[in-house]
Amino acid sequence: MKKYPFFFLVMLAGLWMQCSKEGVFQQRLILRYNAPASVWEETLPLGNGRIGMMPDGGIDTEHIVLNDITMWSGSEDSEAFSPDAITYLPEIRELLLAGKNLDAQKLMYSYFRCGGKGSSHGSGKDAPYGAFQTLGDLDVNYSYPSTGNYPPSGGVIGAYERTLSLNDAVAATQFNRDGITYTREYFASHADDVLVIRLTADRKESLSFEVKLSRPERATVSVKDNILYMEGQLNDGHDGEKGVRFLTQLEIVNNGGTLASSANSLSLSGADEAVILISNATDMLDKERLTTYSGYAGELLTRAKNTQYNRLKNSHVDVYREKFDRVELNLGKQDNITPTNERLIRFQRDDDPALAALYFQYGRYLMICGTREDNLPLNLQGLWANQVQTPWNGDYHLNINLQMNYWPAEVCNLSELHRGLTDFTVSLVPSGEKTAQTFYGAEGWVAHMMTNPWKFTAPGEHASWGATNTGGAWLCQHLWEHYAFTQDKTYLKSIYPVLAGAADFFLGSMIREPKQGWLVTAPSSSPENGFYLPRSREAVYVCMGPTMDVQIIKELFSNILSAAEILGIDDVTTAKIRETIPQLPPMQISPDGYLQEWLEDYEEVDPQHRHVSHLYGLHPSNQISPVTTPDLAEAARKTLDRRGDAGTGWSRAWKVNFWARLHDGDRAYKLLKSLLEPAYGSEVKMGSGGGTYPNLFCAHPPFQIDGNFGGTAGIAEMLIQSQDGYIHLLPALPSTWPDGSFKGLCVRGGAEADATWKDGKATRITLRARTGNTFQLKVPDQATAIKKNGKELPVENGFVPVGMTAGEELELEVVYPG
DSSP states (O other), X not given: OOOOOHXXXXXXXXXXXXXXXXXXXXXXXXXXXXXXXXXXXXXOOEEOSSEEEEEOOOSSEXXXXXXXXXXXXXXXXXXXXXXXXXXXXXXXHXXXXXXXXXXXXXXXXXXXXXXXXXXXXXXXXXXXXXXXXXXXXXXXXXXXXXXXXXXXXXXXXXXXXXXXXXXXXXXXEEEEETTEEEEEEEEEOTTTOSEEEEEEESSTTOEEEEEEEEOSSSOEEEXXXXXXXXXXXXXXXXXXXXXXXXXXXXXXXXXXXXXXXXXXXXXXXXXXXXXXXXXXXXXXXXXXXXXXXXXHHHHHHHHHHTSOHHHHHHHHHHHHHHHHTXXXXXXXXXXXXXXXXXXXXXXXXXXXXXXXXXXXXXXHHHHHHHOOTTSOOOBTTBTOOSOSSOGGGGOEETTTHHXXXXXXXXXXXXXXXXXXXXXXXXXXXXXXXXXXXXXXXXXXXXXXXXXXXXXXXXXXXXXXXXXXXXXXXXXHHHHHHHHHHHOOHHHHHHHHHHHHHHHHHHHHHOEEOTTTOOEEOSSBOOTTOOEEOTTOXXXXXXXXXXXXXXXXXXXXXXXXXXXXXXXXXXXXXXXXXXXXXXXXXXXXXOTTSSXXXXXXXXXXXXXXXXXXXXXXXXXXXXXXXXXXXXXXXXXXXXXXXXXOSOOOHHHHHHHHHHHHHTTOHHHHHHHHHHHTSBOSSTTOOOSSSOOXXXXXXXXXXXXXXXXXXXXXXXXXXXXXXXXXXXXXXSTTOOTTOOSEEEEEEEEXXXXXXXXXXXXXXXXXXXXXXXXXXXXXXXXXXXXXXXXXXXXXXXXXXXXXXXXXXTTOXXXXXXXXXX
């Protein structure tokens, strides 16, 4: 009988399991590697939205980085509310009105900033601002039996494979050593909230290993009753008692063998099978639980220990798949054999469409595994970090990065995971109100360019990047988008005061610029680009009314008016908004045809700057459109050409979305290909940063997860759009994806859509209504009709209006000439 490798049999079984009741084939999606990870950016991320791990698959020694999304140092910083800053605000504004931006900037650098250390310029782990930190490290030291032919160590290794199944959220390592096949499975349980590692061998009494927990700082390790403990308290920024406390517990459930312990480790020798269970909790969210953090960690471990492994795994897979299986994307046959790092390199030559589909679903995987409804939002690192001082504190940047993390949430059918961000936005309001009063003497609430779990909303410590005051208003766009996709009026009513409060701040704080009399923000900046004043070569960042501010404020005002109409509200805020909107600056096209970034057509310090903030109106907003504002769309196109296609990871991802909104599929694909440029290895040819690491993490560089989510959202924008009030299928389909299908993508108005296309033309469409509504479906180019049950549907000005009741499903056929 022919023998097949273990993973091949598992893959065949998975393929069988992925066939639905209707017999529709669902692809297996696997990241595969043929060697242990040599750097963290090659390890595979596992998580359940609260805790996570990244194993390197080492043979003699395995290193596994552990994470908890609530591992934040720092605490609330009362010094951030600088009481003296407001005394300089009138002078700063007078200088701006007089065109003396450089003088205003110097004043801001000295006085109009947060009090205290702020973020410590991105090195705030020991400051009150704090930092997201790694939980710690699990090291497993393996011992191997002698087979008589080879010594216990240094034996012959063969058939090494390291994989991550996106379908199941299970990673595995397998190899043959001295004739024995060893297999490890890893998952972060979405059902039982623990980390699980199962070790097996195909020969009895072959498993022997020692496990240790450690952390670079602020942790003690102990053993009691064969349970390994790691506990400690993070720095609150004052070396006081307010720092987050944490407790990690590890226990081994063994089949055979001898279990032993030392002062700081557990060991098992001669076992047939072993399951390592890891539980962790912090006291950051104690108020959300019925038990203390230490009790919670113990309860989770006890419950998991008393559950049979297959039940643990099956429960995990079932809960995870409920979310993951909502969406499918088929762009061609998936290659689950070639190592993913090799596929990444080859993609620059062969344009493998299936790798783009894998990358798209990897973004959905990271969202499902990186965040959950009742916890903190995804930060710059998502859930995964391997340092105590993460880059830029691993915090929440509000000038695009936090928002980009959640761009896929609605369209990619993970709406409930948006709640981590929407709830967090609501929680910023009290701090934002204090910031509005302290710094501007204004009503309402405001957040600037960065924040953290301690609700930091003050200006950053340096005005060149910290002065932007539309961070909170940008977050409000997500509050509205959640309603736009769900049509949940109860939710809309609950967040209306947050929207109105954000508007109240601008209504009370904007001033009139002197040339046109427009109402503008002052002071502010256009993240994080600078300009030159005439006859000066000194970089200036501080300004009045940058284009991005105007776009965000206008969108906020428009969304409030829409919400007020839906809810039947007519109040002072809506009346002021109606009076104010006509007084906002219009978007301006420069003499050279590109969209101006500032009120004046200043010369940029960096024309190829990674931020393209003044195209916010193109994406994520819809104030610029090839259909409704063709002149502005053309100006946006020239702006992007001028900006160039280079940039850091997330910048490239944003440009994918821009070009998709301009309905240029091949240019969007060019940027996607750039986003997937290998960022590590001997064959890498890197320009100005950016690209993708071997484990498909996005390289800012260093790793920053927003590029992954931006890339996934960009692919969705290439396939379906609904921002202009109608469903537009395949609006930016690249020529490299001539045939394919998707299932389960969502549109505004409350519906899911499936589509199949051939030779670049949509052939079949399925709509499933979540709410009762009439959906306008754009007739695809060149199509002559759309049929339902063989009958043509009426077409009105190129659109088919489809009235649907909640729960209804329609299957439509697209007809073309001939």
